[in-house]
Amino acid sequence: TGDTPAAEGAASSAAGVAVSGTLTGIGASSQNSAMEAWKAGFESMNQDAMVQYSPDGSGAGRKAFLSGGAQFAGSDAYLKDDEMTQAMEVCGPDGALNIPAYISPIAIAFNLGDVTELNLDAPTIAKIFTKAITTWNDPAIADQNEGVELPDTPITVVHRSDESGTTENFVDYLSAAAPEVWTYEVDGAWPADLQSENAKGTSGVVQTVTSTDGAITYADASAVGDLGKAKVKVGEEYTEISSDAAAKAVEVATPVEGRPELDMSLELERDTTESGAYPVVLVSYHVYCTTYDSQETVDLVKAFGSYVISEDGQAEAEASAGNAPLSATLSEKAQMAIDSIKVAS
Amino acid sequence: MAANQTLQRRQSQLTRGRLPSYAIWVVVAASLILGAAISSLVGFSVVGWAIITAIVFVLAATIVTAVAEGERKAKDKLVTFLVYGAFLIALIPLVSVLWTVLERGVPGLSYNFLFTSMNGVTGAVDNQAVEGGTPVLGGAYHAVLGTLQITLWATLISVPIGLLTAVYLVEYGAGKNLTKAITFFVDVMTGIPSIVAGLFAAALFTLLFGPGTRTGFVAAVALSVLMIPVVVRSTEEMLKIVPNELREAAYALGVRKWRTITKVVIPTAISGIASGVTLSIARVIGETAPILVTAGFASSINWNVFSGWMSTLPTFIYYQILTPTSPTSPDPSTQRAWAAALLLILMVMLLNLVARFVAQIFAPKTSR
Amino acid sequence: MSKRIDVKDLNVYYSKFLAVEDVNINIEARSVTAFIGPSGCGKSTFLRTLNRMHEVIPGARVEGEVLLDGDNLYDSAVDPVTVRGQIGMVFQRPNPFPTMSIRDNVLAGVKLNNKRISKSDADDLVEKSLQGANLWNEVKDRLGRPGSGLSGGQQQRLCIARAIAVSPQVILMDEPCSALDPISTLAIEDLINELKADYTVVIVTHNMQQAARVSDKTAFFNIAGTGKPGKLIEYDDTTTIFNKPTVKATEDYVSGRFG
Amino acid sequence: MSKRIDVKDLNVYYSKFLAVEDVNINIEARSVTAFIGPSGCGKSTFLRTLNRMHEVIPGARVEGEVLLDGDNLYDSAVDPVTVRGQIGMVFQRPNPFPTMSIRDNVLAGVKLNNKRISKSDADDLVEKSLQGANLWNEVKDRLGRPGSGLSGGQQQRLCIARAIAVSPQVILMDEPCSALDPISTLAIEDLINELKADYTVVIVTHNMQQAARVSDKTAFFNIAGTGKPGKLIEYDDTTTIFNKPTVKATEDYVSGRFG
Amino acid sequence: MSINSLKASTDRGRAGDKIFSGVSLAAGVLILAVLFSVAVFLMVQAAPILSADPAEVTGGEGFAAYILPIVIGTVVAAAIALIIATPVGIAVALFISHYAPRRLARAFGYVIDLLAAIPSVIYGAWGYIILAPQLAKGYAWLAENLGWIPLFAGPASQTGKTMFTAGVVLAVMVIPIITSLSREIFLQTPNLHEEAALAMGATRWEMVRMAVLPFARPGIISATMLGLGRALGETMAVALVLSPGALGASLIRTGNQTIAAEIALNFPEAFGLRLNELIAAGLVLFVITLIVNMIARFIITRHKEFSGAN
Ligand SMILES: Nc1ncnc2c1ncn2[C@@H]1O[C@H](COP(=O)(O)OP(=O)(O)OP(=O)(O)O)[C@@H](O)[C@H]1O
Ligand SMILES: Nc1ncnc2c1ncn2[C@@H]1O[C@H](COP(=O)(O)OP(=O)(O)OP(=O)(O)O)[C@@H](O)[C@H]1O
Numbered sequence A: 001t002g003d004t005p006a007a008e009g010a011a012s013s014a015a016g017v018a019v020s021g022t023l024t025g026i027g028a029s030s031q032n033s034a035m036e037a038w039k040a041g042f043e044s045m046n047q048d049a050m051v052q053y054s055p056d057g058s059g060a061g062r063k064a065f066l067s068g069g070a071q072f073a074g075s076d077a078y079l080k081d082d083e084m085t086q087a088m089e090v091c092g093p094d095g096a097l098n099i100p101a102y103i104s105p106i107a108i109a110f111n112l113g114d115v116t117e118l119n120l121d122a123p124t125i126a127k128i129f130t131k132a133i134t135t136w137n138d139p140a141i142a143d144q145n146e147g148v149e150l151p152d153t154p155i156t157v158v159h160r161s162d163e164s165g166t167t168e169n170f171v172d173y174l175s176a177a178a179p180e181v182w183t184y185e186v187d188g189a190w191p192a193d194l195q196s197e198n199a200k201g202t203s204g205v206v207q208t209v210t211s212t213d214g215a216i217t218y219a220d221a222s223a224v225g226d227l228g229k230a231k232v233k234v235g236e237e238y239t240e241i242s243s244d245a246a247a248k249a250v251e252v253a254t255p256v257e258g259r260p261e262l263d264m265s266l267e268l269e270r271d272t273t274e275s276g277a278y279p280v281v282l283v284s285y286h287v288y289c290t291t292y293d294s295q296e297t298v299d300l301v302k303a304f305g306s307y308v309i310s311e312d313g314q315a316e317a318e319a320s321a322g323n324a325p326l327s328a329t330l331s332e333k334a335q336m337a338i339d340s341i342k343v344a345s
Numbered sequence B: 001m002a003a004n005q006t007l008q009r010r011q012s013q014l015t016r017g018r019l020p021s022y023a024i025w026v027v028v029a030a031s032l033i034l035g036a037a038i039s040s041l042v043g044f045s046v047v048g049w050a051i052i053t054a055i056v057f058v059l060a061a062t063i064v065t066a067v068a069e070g071e072r073k074a075k076d077k078l079v080t081f082l083v084y085g086a087f088l089i090a091l092i093p094l095v096s097v098l099w100t101v102l103e104r105g106v107p108g109l110s111y112n113f114l115f116t117s118m119n120g121v122t123g124a125v126d127n128q129a130v131e132g133g134t135p136v137l138g139g140a141y142h143a144v145l146g147t148l149q150i151t152l153w154a155t156l157i158s159v160p161i162g163l164l165t166a167v168y169l170v171e172y173g174a175g176k177n178l179t180k181a182i183t184f185f186v187d188v189m190t191g192i193p194s195i196v197a198g199l200f201a202a203a204l205f206t207l208l209f210g211p212g213t214r215t216g217f218v219a220a221v222a223l224s225v226l227m228i229p230v231v232v233r234s235t236e237e238m239l240k241i242v243p244n245e246l247r248e249a250a251y252a253l254g255v256r257k258w259r260t261i262t263k264v265v266i267p268t269a270i271s272g273i274a275s276g277v278t279l280s281i282a283r284v285i286g287e288t289a290p291i292l293v294t295a296g297f298a299s300s301i302n303w304n305v306f307s308g309w310m311s312t313l314p315t316f317i318y319y320q321i322l323t324p325t326s327p328t329s330p331d332p333s334t335q336r337a338w339a340a341a342l343l344l345i346l347m348v349m350l351l352n353l354v355a356r357f358v359a360q361i362f363a364p365k366t367s368r
Numbered sequence C, D: 001m002s003k004r005i006d007v008k009d010l011n012v013y014y015s016k017f018l019a020v021e022d023v024n025i026n027i028e029a030r031s032v033t034a035f036i037g038p039s040g041c042g043k044s045t046f047l048r049t050l051n052r053m054h055e056v057i058p059g060a061r062v063e064g065e066v067l068l069d070g071d072n073l074y075d076s077a078v079d080p081v082t083v084r085g086q087i088g089m090v091f092q093r094p095n096p097f098p099t100m101s102i103r104d105n106v107l108a109g110v111k112l113n114n115k116r117i118s119k120s121d122a123d124d125l126v127e128k129s130l131q132g133a134n135l136w137n138e139v140k141d142r143l144g145r146p147g148s149g150l151s152g153g154q155q156q157r158l159c160i161a162r163a164i165a166v167s168p169q170v171i172l173m174d175e176p177c178s179a180l181d182p183i184s185t186l187a188i189e190d191l192i193n194e195l196k197a198d199y200t201v202v203i204v205t206h207n208m209q210q211a212a213r214v215s216d217k218t219a220f221f222n223i224a225g226t227g228k229p230g231k232l233i234e235y236d237d238t239t240t241i242f243n244k245p246t247v248k249a250t251e252d253y254v255s256g257r258f259g
Numbered sequence E: 001m002s003i004n005s006l007k008a009s010t011d012r013g014r015a016g017d018k019i020f021s022g023v024s025l026a027a028g029v030l031i032l033a034v035l036f037s038v039a040v041f042l043m044v045q046a047a048p049i050l051s052a053d054p055a056e057v058t059g060g061e062g063f064a065a066y067i068l069p070i071v072i073g074t075v076v077a078a079a080i081a082l083i084i085a086t087p088v089g090i091a092v093a094l095f096i097s098h099y100a101p102r103r104l105a106r107a108f109g110y111v112i113d114l115l116a117a118i119p120s121v122i123y124g125a126w127g128y129i130i131l132a133p134q135l136a137k138g139y140a141w142l143a144e145n146l147g148w149i150p151l152f153a154g155p156a157s158q159t160g161k162t163m164f165t166a167g168v169v170l171a172v173m174v175i176p177i178i179t180s181l182s183r184e185i186f187l188q189t190p191n192l193h194e195e196a197a198l199a200m201g202a203t204r205w206e207m208v209r210m211a212v213l214p215f216a217r218p219g220i221i222s223a224t225m226l227g228l229g230r231a232l233g234e235t236m237a238v239a240l241v242l243s244p245g246a247l248g249a250s251l252i253r254t255g256n257q258t259i260a261a262e263i264a265l266n267f268p269e270a271f272g273l274r275l276n277e278l279i280a281a282g283l284v285l286f287v288i289t290l291i292v293n294m295i296a297r298f299i300i301t302r303h304k305e306f307s308g309a310n
């Protein structure tokens, strides 16, 4: 009886300090697979350290973090302004840090027999999901896909039944890129007026789409398997979903205004026309405190945080979760932020 | 001569108007044919055929009996059919679920699965297993331990409290206001959504021990909130039907009330109490939601219910299904989830057997 | 060991229904008293008040005093368990414990009270009690079998054996021979005679001859009509009751002239 | 209406235990037959085989034939329900339904065959049956109360009322008067005499006088020893059995000289 | 005055009784305390929703407008579950106690108990993987042929993840609860009463109706209430099986939601007022359970006199 050994690693952390103790995180389930990889990688390098992460959900994670129930949170959205203020209570006067750790493109995935690729622009996608377009051979779709034989199958929209970061990012994209069609509020919950088939969790929607002819959904790209994936119109071209395209979309994002210098909350530019960028993308953050009570914790947090954003860490995550790695520039900025974490005075 | 004899043998008065035993088979055959005919009209399928045949048979057999043997016999037959039918109907989901679990779970049951945890098992490991066709690594050992410990503690908390409360309600508290209050709250408690029980326990321990107190014990407390009403209510019902003359017999021997309860009343009701307790354990051992918010989620082994996070089989299953270790190749996770489900079912079955055994030891010797 | 019972102004109720009214009776120690009277007149009800079994029924209650050697059973400081330990009872309807073997049924009073008893003492006690109830021969080969697999009369005798096994100071028996054949009946009557030497015995019986044979004193209960309470009509030496009762109703009843 | 019963070579078992062995008996229509014998000899067991109640007990079974007017009750094509509808029974232990009122208890059997019985017919029947069982006066004011709140003897009479309400062709009564006072006993004996005009009646009794008073024929059962099966020793006209029985054991038993 | 011998020995002897009744009482009071604190917890957490600006509540029209549809959904799901599970559960219990061949009955009981052994996640997964697609075919048929009945109004869900499916899954989960308790009580029916019925020439069913069911009546009601509790409070299975949506009369269309599933689905991302809202939903469920149970208790106590224990 024993644990499955992961790759045997050197007994020292990236920062070169031997760290120990247990680091507790709670948060987004989107990161879970990547987190397993980070945990395994980090623990194999730091035999005395342990990381535990409970994928309760972004909201639950932020809540726990803000009440002192977790040392870091995983969140599909950066802390809102009032949350930043609240964070000062547990984290000291400088509050919390949002650091992007996990980037994943969101696929618009469908089940349409032999058709595995479709070109769609944002208004068309929005119309499909608002049920303005109801069959697959609708001219709006056909016009963008000459040569593709589209059946007259009715379109079954499948969305998430639980509140989720994926939904929030997807509808954020729709409302930015097709504002005339998509007039709903940006929220983690699917608009109540647009109820359709739905399922719990990424695996749930994927499963439902896989078993329903003519169904379409949005889901973390790594999880959609053999389903067809839409190429999304960006500028004048249709961009295929890929890690690079996603990373590129994140790179062109702008920092959120009014945040501390080192905070890395990102405002994604969903309506970007940058060629080769895929703007339907989810950025999941790690939220740390700027100060912790003990040196031990500070060392642990820094060691782990650094590992996560390091090239190694991102590579491990990609190998496990199939997400997109952080670009070198982002990584660098993140490292600076993490380095600023210190013991509360 | 022989013919003469048969002529002379008169019909028994007692069997007059009774259907011959082959009649039932005639009805069966007729129903099968009629069922086939009707179902091919609607669109033939084996399931449809079976359903229509069953309905036709029940109706026909009842009518035939009603005509030949009278209304009372017909009613009796009808109920018999319905009772047998109900059993068969209840078997359908059972067989279906068990089959699903077996089919998907058996391939995942290996020594490795039973005796390792998920520590260090990453998506990359799973990808490798899928691509390289190597065995799936990682197991549910930690979750089995978690399940056993948390359920054990929940049982240790709820069963004594539940039993004693039921005893109080039936034996001591008849007619008292306190009894009414307890009954009232226990009733309400039966409908607590499991997640609310979890949130309550989490809030309670946060209040007592500070934020972020997540341990197996907190989960056990949450489960107790769910278990207790089941234990109380089933025990209460079983105690109520113990004949008063047995209590009187004991009292008349100068036996104290508490001894009468423990030595006479409870043994008489033990089989039902054991059923109720097993039921309550089965109910909570499969809970997911309250564990998630109370015990955290661990991928490695933890022997201590009072500190550190813990997984149970249901949370393990839940996360393996909903957030597969490797999103790109979820099959290993799915396999582990079903294997864990199978394991959990086996555990409850075993528990059931033990409870029945215990009940058997104390059960009334009812040879009469 | 044996004790006397004095009942003063006893009223017995089932909730609001007054079942037995205003009973005054003095039962001597070391004597056998028989209660007779028509069915439903309150014999069982009254008998059950003598060891506080009546109050076990929901809503049932008692007014008045029952003195055991001068101590009131119904005194608020008195523990009914103590009372019942000293005053044993055999019920009208045999009620062996279904969870227990025949042997355990006999030992129930000992075992349920958690008194320690050696195996050989227990064996002796079982044999002695069952002999006393004239059941030993019939069950000696199947002491381990459940008590519920016995014939009606056997169950009744088992309950008698169970009651005498704890040696109470007073024994109340509600129609102990109702399901018994003449042989067993005589055996039980012998038992009662034996018991009388040490204990106080009260029996309810419908069998006049039996009352005449075994009892020293006889109490005749009667009921005036439906819904009326039962009353103690006459209580006297058995010979007096059967030969020259003072009350007409008694005479009618014992002589078989009714109504 | 009444039917005769002929029993041929009947063995009655409780699982492996042979409780009653090799009974042959012919019971005439429109007669009263009494079964007597020591406790535990198998009277109840045998009586229960006459309307197939025996087989209700797990493991209990029967070998041999019981003919009701020539038709074997134990024929595989016979439905026990039909048998029991024609042969009514009063049990040794009174068993009114506690969940029913007194009135409903009496009507329980009647309602089976006759759902739409009018209220006034039902009332008449209830009164008639309870009168027959000599219980009417005692319960007429509380017909709506539960049957379990009655005295022992009242419950027994309630069960008798319930059994006669359905007018079965044969009535089996297991110690019907065991818990009854002499008045009620006589009433029930009168009832039996009345019933005899139309029905066949079989009673088990421990009361020799009763057997002598009411029965036309008497069957004496006995048991040789523990674990041995009960046997039918002698069966004859009641006067013969009580005055000059052919078997010594019978003579000993009826004359009160035992063993 | 003589020393009352009846009082003399009491004190020591009574200790056991005192302790036992004291401990039982303590257990009852403890439950009361726990439940009371659960109630307080819920009320405190739910309170902000009452004073909240209606526009901030999900749906934007205040808490009542938000909760009412899911209250109805919860009740409907539980009702479907009980309508199926109660007769089936009782019939199965009867099958095991009075109909099945005696030698096999025990084994059958064990088999049915297995239904209780299956964790709710698995019911959920089974529900949407196996059951829903099967039922979806039936739904299409119903929508086509009986669509004029509002309950079966189309368009039928293609995935089959509807209220009716959720009700069926709940029914399957409730059956073992009803069966197990009812069976134990049926088995305890006094032989005397069963025999009394049989001896009158009752058929097996008549015997059951005359002796068994009245005897078991309070127990059956309790069992049903326990089952109802499960149906009302079940979280994960419904969350996985139901494809929730706005309230609608049709049981075979996508839509409707239950309170427990609403909480489970939204809790992970819930924050601030939303959290209060979800807990308030839990409180509402409390109240529903309470009302139903009070009715049940009322029915039981009304017939107390005729209880079978005497
Ligand atoms: N359910 C049972 N299982 C096994 N043995 C039984 C059962 N019931 C009765 N017996 C045994 O069968 C024998 C005959 O019993 P039965 O009840 O017929 O006696 P009985 O003649 O009616 O006696 P009584 O006058 O005491 O009622 C007895 O030895 C009894 O112990
Ligand atoms: N549990 C009860 N609840 C209400 N009334 C009862 C109860 N038990 C008995 N009674 C009534 O009280 C009266 C006296 O009953 P009791 O049992 O004392 O009669 P009894 O003299 O023993 O008669 P029997 O000789 O028939 O046993 C009767 O009218 C009876 O109906």
Ligand SMILES: [Mg+2]
Pocket: C043, C044, C045, C092, C174, D151, D152, D153
């Ligand atoms: Mg009496």
Ligand SMILES: [Mg+2]
Pocket: C151, C152, C153, D043, D044, D045, D092, D174
């Ligand atoms: Mg008998």
Ligand SMILES: O=P([O-])([O-])[O-]
Pocket: A028, A029, A030, A031, A058, A076, A163, A164, A165, A166, A167, A201, A202
């Ligand atoms: O990661 P999710 O919030 O979309 O589950």
